[in-house]
Amino acid sequence: MKENEKKTNYGNWVPDNLMHKMWIAAGLIFLLWIVNWIFLGSMIFAVIFGFFFLLMLAVSVYMHRCKAIFAFEKGGLMGEIHEYLVNHLPYNGDGILLDIGCGAGALTIRCAKRFPKAKLQGVDYWGKEWNYANEQCESNAVVEGVSDRVCFEKGDAANLKYPSGSFDAAVSNFVFHEVKTQPDKRLVVKEALRIVKKGGAFAFQDLFGMEALYGDMEAFVEELKAEGIREIHYIADIERLDFVPKFVQAPWMLKGVGIIYGIK
Incomplete structure (x- = not known):
C-alpha cells in the first residue's frame, strides 16, 4: 500500500482480544451444551450449559455492538x-x-x-x-x-x-x-x-x-x-x-x- 493510501488505525475501547475470548468462550459452552444434550443425554447439564451459552452469546453480541458504536470509522x-x-x-x-x-x-x-x-x-x-x-x-x-x-x-x-x-x-x-x-x-x-x-x-x-x-x-x-x-x-x-x-x-x-x- 502506498504511503498516501494508508489509513488511520485508532483501535477501540473494546479490545479485539477481549472479543476473541468472548466468542471462543461462547463456542466452547455451546459444544458442552451439545455434548450433554445429544451425546450424554444429561438434561440437567444440558439446561445449565444452554443457559450459560445464551447468556454468553447475549453478552458477546452486546459487546460487539458497543465496539461498533465506539469505532471511529463506524459509530464514532x-x-x-x-x-x-x-x-x-x-x-x-x-x-x-x-x-x-x-x-x-x-x-x-x-x-x-x-x-x-x-x-x-x-x-x-x-x-x-x-x-x-x-x-x-x-x-x-x-x-x-x-x-x-x-x-x-x-x-x-x-x-x-x-x-x-x-x-x-x-x-x-x-x-x-x-x-x-x-x-x-x-x-x-x-x-x-x-x-x-x-x-x-x-x-x-x-x-x-x-x-x-x-x-x-x-x-x-x-x-x-x-x-x-x-x-x-x-x-x-x-x-x-x-x-x-x-x-x-x-x-x-x-x-x-x-x-x-x-x-x-
Missing part, C-alpha cells in the same frame, strides 16, 4: 467523546500540549488539528491488554499530516518524567482509572496537574463519578483549589449527554464519566 462515539473534551480545554494553542495516556494517538492528533500552532507530546504505558503501540501512533500522525508537530514516547501517568510546569496544556481521556502503578487515583490527577505551567490549561475525562476511585469529587475539586489551581470546573455524568447512546450507558461500559477542566 470515541471521536465525539474526544471532541467534548477538547471543546472544554481553555487553551489558546500556543506552546506544547501533553496527552497523558495517548493510546493510539487519536486525542493527540485531534488536538494537533484543533491547535495548528501547538506542538504535541503523547505519552502512554502501552500495556499488553490494549491494541496500541508507539509505531501505531506515529503512523496515524503521518496519515493525518501532523507528524512534524507530534511525538510519542513510553511513560507512566503516575510518575511522569517531565519537570513541573513543563507544558502549556494537558489532556487525558479515560486513563487515570487504568493506572496500575498508583492505587490512589487522586494522586494521578495531581501528577497530571504538576506538569502544567502556572496559567496553563487542562481537561481530563475519567470515571470521576465512581466514589471507590475518587471519593467526593466536589470535595476533591475544593482541595485542588486550596492547593493553588486557579480555575477548575467539574461536570458529572457525561454519559447521559445526548450524543451518548443509551445502549452503552451501563455500569460495565460508560458509567460515572466526568470531566475536570480549567486553568492552573
Whole structure:
C-alpha cells in the first residue's frame, strides 16, 4: 500500500482480544451444551450449559455492538467523546500540549488539528491488554499530516518524567482509572496537574463519578483549589449527554464519566 493510501488505525475501547475470548468462550459452552444434550443425554447439564451459552452469546453480541458504536470509522462515539473534551480545554494553542495516556494517538492528533500552532507530546504505558503501540501512533500522525508537530514516547501517568510546569496544556481521556502503578487515583490527577505551567490549561475525562476511585469529587475539586489551581470546573455524568447512546450507558461500559477542566 502506498504511503498516501494508508489509513488511520485508532483501535477501540473494546479490545479485539477481549472479543476473541468472548466468542471462543461462547463456542466452547455451546459444544458442552451439545455434548450433554445429544451425546450424554444429561438434561440437567444440558439446561445449565444452554443457559450459560445464551447468556454468553447475549453478552458477546452486546459487546460487539458497543465496539461498533465506539469505532471511529463506524459509530464514532470515541471521536465525539474526544471532541467534548477538547471543546472544554481553555487553551489558546500556543506552546506544547501533553496527552497523558495517548493510546493510539487519536486525542493527540485531534488536538494537533484543533491547535495548528501547538506542538504535541503523547505519552502512554502501552500495556499488553490494549491494541496500541508507539509505531501505531506515529503512523496515524503521518496519515493525518501532523507528524512534524507530534511525538510519542513510553511513560507512566503516575510518575511522569517531565519537570513541573513543563507544558502549556494537558489532556487525558479515560486513563487515570487504568493506572496500575498508583492505587490512589487522586494522586494521578495531581501528577497530571504538576506538569502544567502556572496559567496553563487542562481537561481530563475519567470515571470521576465512581466514589471507590475518587471519593467526593466536589470535595476533591475544593482541595485542588486550596492547593493553588486557579480555575477548575467539574461536570458529572457525561454519559447521559445526548450524543451518548443509551445502549452503552451501563455500569460495565460508560458509567460515572466526568470531566475536570480549567486553568492552573
